[in-house]
Amino acid sequence: MLFSEPIIKIDPELCTGCRRCAAVCPVDAIIGEPGKPQEVDAHRCVVCGQCVQICTVYAADSLESGDNLKNKRLQRGQLPSVREPLFAAYSAGQVPEVKRALADSALYKVVQCAPAIRVSLAEEFGLPMGTLTPGKMAAALRHLKFDRIYDTNFGADVTIMEEGTELIGRVMSGERLPMFTSCCPAWVKHAETAAPELLDHLSSCKSPMQMVGALVKTYGAKQNGVDPAKIYSVAVMPCTCKEFECSREEMEVDGLREVDVVITTRELAQLIKDAGIDFVNLPDEPFDSPLGIYSGAGSIFGVTGGVMEAAIRTGYELVTHETIPNLQLDFVRGEEGLRTATAQLGDLELRVAVVAGLKYVSEILKQVKEGTSPYHFIEVMGCPEGCVSGGGQPKLLLETLRKKAYQARKSSVYRHDSHQQVRKSHENPAIIKLYKDFLGEPLGHVSHHLLHTTFHSREKMSPNQALGVKED
Known part of the structure; x- marks a missing residue:
């Protein structure tokens, strides 16, 4: 998946400029004056998403009742069925693409889950914090039709x-x-x-x-x-x-x-x-x-x-x-x-x-x-x-x-x-x-070919390249 735009974003229509995101950013990548919409510095940003976690500013009821809400969900890569609030700071999602792939019988769908998922996923379904659910997670993924x-x-x-x-x-x-x-x-x-x-x-x-x-x-x-x-x-x-x-x-x-x-x-x-x-x-x-x-x-x-x-x-x-x-x-x-x-x-x-x-x-x-x-x-x-x-x-x-x-x-x-x-x-x-x-x-x-990589300087990259944006 090569991205055509940044992953971490701040919605200027929703951001109030409280700068809580700036306070939590570990690399000073949030730019803006207090009381005004903030922006993400593409070169500095490490895409950690801590700004997404701490943001508490969300769309007003008036916005959520109109087409603007649907458009924002679409732009954010969310499914129409999502009902959670729309916060100013967010990460671009890929769920619609995954849902389409799961319905494609020509593809052999494989999924892997990180160690931290099995101790946090249950919170989204009302279970106590830290509930360990590796078995339920595997079962849910099979229900989703992963091979x-x-x-x-x-x-x-x-x-x-x-x-x-x-x-x-x-x-x-x-x-x-x-x-x-x-x-x-x-x-x-x-x-x-x-x-x-x-x-x-x-x-x-x-x-x-x-x-x-x-x-x-x-x-x-x-x-x-x-x-x-x-x-x-x-x-x-x-x-x-x-x-x-x-x-x-x-x-x-x-x-x-x-x-x-x-x-x-x-x-x-x-x-x-x-x-x-x-x-x-x-x-x-x-x-x-x-x-x-x-x-x-x-x-x-x-x-x-x-x-x-x-x-x-x-x-x-x-x-x-x-x-x-x-x-x-x-x-x-x-x-x-x-x-x-x-x-x-x-x-x-x-x-x-x-x-x-x-x-x-x-x-x-x-x-x-x-x-x-x-x-x-x-x-x-x-x-x-x-x-x-x-x-x-x-x-x-x-x-x-x-x-x-x-x-x-x-x-x-x-x-x-x-x-x-x-x-x-x-x-x-x-x-x-x-x-x-x-x-x-x-x-x-064999392991060197498959499992090892190289790293490179981003000092001279353009802001878009530094943030992982594909350029023509």
């Missing part, structure tokens, strides 16, 4: 295999340290814009979403006996920037887009409601094999510190060849802000940092630029508490409710991890089989 229900958590496990191996190689050689994670597209876009000279410090791994997308149209296509060109690959994400990520030119495999379209948690809820599915009373159903099998480590990617914790669980055993004594690594868990720690991997003291919220990354970047950074590995997530607080998650107007929701979602993610029989990525049997039958080894020729 295969896969899981981004599987891609998270693959990411640990690739990224963990890459990290150990860099630590042992002392080259390009510290290594930053590359899972968060908002962080990647910010690095390309604000610190392009440091891009060699990012892991070359694609995000779990894009890894699953690449595997769906190669490994998965072979498993299912399907022509990759007929596969329509959908990703359900808590993140508005994932729509930007899937449109990047680099994100294709053998001439095909890895992920054709991304919808958010809120948009999936819209699809389910539009289809008249009784989500609350759905019996649980499983994800499809093999790209739907995951470990507890894969599930914790949805919270801040989760990538770091999953990597250490596997990294410890790769380095020491011993079983890690404790799987609950509290020293990397936490909330918004910057956290640092030292992880003992046998004789190796791995110095790590976790950044939750892009506004906290500037000091880290300064240290790396000056060559004074003491860290080996740095996780950066653009949103305040990781993906559970993403711009595409269920919207809550009160700050107290948002904090309550984030905590409930995080607790649910950790509970899901603790209940998994397999809690380390390298012990996931589907991952073991993937490497044995298809990829070969981490960082090998």
